[in-house]
Amino acid sequence: MQNRLSFSNLDAYIKLTRLDKPIGIYLLLWPTLWALIIAAEGVPALSITAIFVAGVILMRSAGCVINDYADRKVDGAVERTKARPLVSGQASEKEALQLFGVLVGLSFLLVLMLNPMTIALSVVAVALAACYPFMKRYTNMPQAVLGAAFGWAIPMAFAAINESLPLACWLLFFANLCWTIAYDTMYAMVDRDDDLKVGVKSSAILFGRYDKISIGVLQVTTLILMWAVAMQIGAGWPVFLAIIICAGLFAQQQYNIRFRQREACFTSFLDNHYVGLAFAVGLLTDYLLVS
Numbered sequence: 001m002q003n004r005l006s007f008s009n010l011d012a013y014i015k016l017t018r019l020d021k022p023i024g025i026y027l028l029l030w031p032t033l034w035a036l037i038i039a040a041e042g043v044p045a046l047s048i049t050a051i052f053v054a055g056v057i058l059m060r061s062a063g064c065v066i067n068d069y070a071d072r073k074v075d076g077a078v079e080r081t082k083a084r085p086l087v088s089g090q091a092s093e094k095e096a097l098q099l100f101g102v103l104v105g106l107s108f109l110l111v112l113m114l115n116p117m118t119i120a121l122s123v124v125a126v127a128l129a130a131c132y133p134f135m136k137r138y139t140n141m142p143q144a145v146l147g148a149a150f151g152w153a154i155p156m157a158f159a160a161i162n163e164s165l166p167l168a169c170w171l172l173f174f175a176n177l178c179w180t181i182a183y184d185t186m187y188a189m190v191d192r193d194d195d196l197k198v199g200v201k202s203s204a205i206l207f208g209r210y211d212k213i214s215i216g217v218l219q220v221t222t223l224i225l226m227w228a229v230a231m232q233i234g235a236g237w238p239v240f241l242a243i244i245i246c247a248g249l250f251a252q253q254q255y256n257i258r259f260r261q262r263e264a265c266f267t268s269f270l271d272n273h274y275v276g277l278a279f280a281v282g283l284l285t286d287y288l289l290v291s
Helices: 007-017 023-040 046-070 093-111 116-135 142-151 153-162 167-198 203-232 237-256 262-270 272-290
Strands: none
Touching (some): 023 046, 023 167, 046 093, 046 153, 093 116, 116 142, 142 153, 142 203, 237 262, 237 272
């Protein structure tokens, strides 16, 4: 194995960062765009948007790298992850740590282009991204830490545009937190049997036979909080229509996972991309065409 980053091992780095599987980027990007649109009351400045989009890609990539590093001893025992680079020997542990450092460093350089409040909030973002992968050894709800990590771009976006964190910001943050726990529980249902064997904790294991009901409660809570955000910002019909569409997508996911089949749970996890898209389109349409 190599001890230094090398362009000759680029294929392994792409797999480490999951750039070949962009669903995580989408799920992190949509809430960020929600916040930017609400904070800007429409289309945010191109420069700020570009910084946040690039930051999403870099930090999601960094999170994947440190996740693989944390799970390097157990991924080989899990069917879905046994071919990952650190398990298969395509990349070394030192390469993974160096790559994580480079990605976080580039992210911090981007944040330095923003105001001091956003820079201060970014420290929390790095801490959440770094500690999340290790939480599955200490807590039955690592998905909550993931939700906080995925949602921390929301207060950062409000800070970058308005240098304030209004009630709408925190309603949006907790909506995203509940949504993340819901879809990541579906994701965890795919690996539940393997996780039990290797001793890794997850919300799917915690909820047990109440997993579908728990996901449903989280989805309903997400919708209520989205509705509260809409009321707080004085939204028009496009946002409420988007929330109804999100409810329909959640109902479809519940139907798909009714038998807890691995493929169905994974597909429902992926379909959450459309939930994020629908709410973003509703917000943008409202600000541009209605409000």
